[in-house]
Amino acid sequence: MSAAEVTSPPGPPDVDEPDDGGGGGWWSRSPGWARAVVVGGAVLVLLLAGGLGGVVLGQRTAPSYGPPPGAIDTGFLQDMTVHHAQAVQMAVWERSNTTDPALRQLAFDIESTQNQQLGMMQGWLRLWGLPTEAAPGQYMAWMGMPMAQMPGMASDADLARFRSQTGAPMDVAFLQLMLRHHLGGLSMMQEEASRGQVDVVVQLARSMVASQTAEVDTMTQLLAQRGAAPLPG
Incomplete structure (x- = not known):
């Protein structure tokens, strides 16, 4: 009209x-x-x-789209958000500073994949009206083992040492820290993949297990080629 x-x-x-x-x-x-x-x-x-x-x-x-009360999916998403954020931080530094094409590509792949997964995890938590991170000192509580730091996480001293180096020593430090980081996160991903109750979160965890297992193999080989060994778990 x-x-x-x-x-x-x-x-x-x-x-x-x-x-x-x-x-x-x-x-x-x-x-x-x-x-x-x-x-x-x-x-x-x-x-x-x-x-x-x-x-x-x-x-x-x-609310029915979110995890039911007591489901582990919430804790997994909250903890993995923190875990992924550190991996992205390390990958960005390596990608920006390495001169090794193989390391630059690996860092870029990790950064891209985990940034995308971060967005999904935080988006679901916000959609469901839940905090995007666990309370301090309560990491892994959803697995029955609350702790102050998750497995595989680099300390502040680790990150400072990594950033202080250049060239081949920096690349080795990156591989060592990221390999330990991946191995530490795998236990959480496997737990969600086997016991989660929200289908989309379970599928995400399974895809993480697949991609990070492949990256673990790659980083192990790259370390061996450089005459270096993985860090203790």
């Missing part, structure tokens, strides 16, 4: 339109513009009612 149709006063009835004898009632005797207003108003009411119903329905059903 144009602005002119809304603001202009109604014209006189169409004198050429034959009288239906009153059988059609008010609707048949009303001018076209009046019938259009009524129909438009009815459609608007239906749309508003539908939108309100959708909001109410969404409020009732949205």
Whole structure:
């Protein structure tokens, strides 16, 4: 409906339109513009009612998409968010500073994959109205073993040593830290893959196990080629 149709006063009835004898009632005797207003108003009411119903329905059903009470999925996502964030941090540093094409490609792959997974994990937690990280000192509580630091995580001293180096020593430090990091995270991924209750989270954990197992093999080989050994677990 144009602005002119809304603001202009109604014209006189169409004198050429034959009288239906009153059988059609008010609707048949009303001018076209009046019938259009009524129909438009009815459609608007239906749309508003539908939108309100959708909001109410969404409020009732949205929580059902999240983990049920007591499920390990929440703890896994919260802990793996922190675990992945450190891996990305190390990968970005290596990619930006190495001169070794093989190490630059590996770092880029880890950065890209884990950044994408980070976005998914944080997105689900926010959608479900849950914290994106576990409470301090409660890492691994979902596995029945609360601790202050997760397996494989590099310490501040580890990261400082890594960043202080250049060339081949930096590459070796990266491989050692990232290999230990991957191995430490695998136990959490395997636990979620076998015991999780939210299908999309279980599938994510399984894909993590597959990709990180392959990266563990690659990093082990790269370390051996450089005459270096993995760090103790």
